Amino acid sequence: MAAIIRSVMPEFGAGGAGFAIHDAEVDALSAAYSKPRSSYFALEIDGRIVGGGGVARLEHGEPDICELRKMYFLPEARGLGAGHAMIERCLAVAHDFGFKRCYLETLTGMDAAQHLYRKHGFTPLCSPIGKTGHHGCDRWYIRAL
Numbered sequence: 001m002a003a004i005i006r007s008v009m010p011e012f013g014a015g016g017a018g019f020a021i022h023d024a025e026v027d028a029l030s031a032a033y034s035k036p037r038s039s040y041f042a043l044e045i046d047g048r049i050v051g052g053g054g055v056a057r058l059e060h061g062e063p064d065i066c067e068l069r070k071m072y073f074l075p076e077a078r079g080l081g082a083g084h085a086m087i088e089r090c091l092a093v094a095h096d097f098g099f100k101r102c103y104l105e106t107l108t109g110m111d112a113a114q115h116l117y118r119k120h121g122f123t124p125l126c127s128p129i130g131k132t133g134h135h136g137c138d139r140w141y142i143r144a145l
Helices: 002-011 024-032 082-096 111-119
Strands: 039-045 048-057 065-073 101-106 123-125 139-144
Touching (some): 024 048, 039 065, 039 082, 048 082, 065 082
Antiparallel strands (some): 123 139
């Protein structure tokens, strides 16, 4: 997944400082998501990982808020409904973990992703919450679970 994240993020102008591409967890997803109330899911097509996404507690946020994290897909996985399925899976797991709200960060230019988030009930926020360190993001969303 680290290679996918590092391939996809620059495609959308998110390769510089202040983006998730530089998070330490990118190189250690299984360790990062083995913590309580955390899960990460990979999408596999024909035996090859082509994307993934996960949920975990929002860093420095209220305890009932999780974050939809590291949801990226290679071009061949786009347009197949994978984003819809991944969001549904992540939100269901977050609900089962007892979270009441789900937060996410993105940026201008990721228009298809933002359309998908709104379609799944996420509403825009005026500013970020928590302290993710992703100061490069300029769009923030939240939804009740």
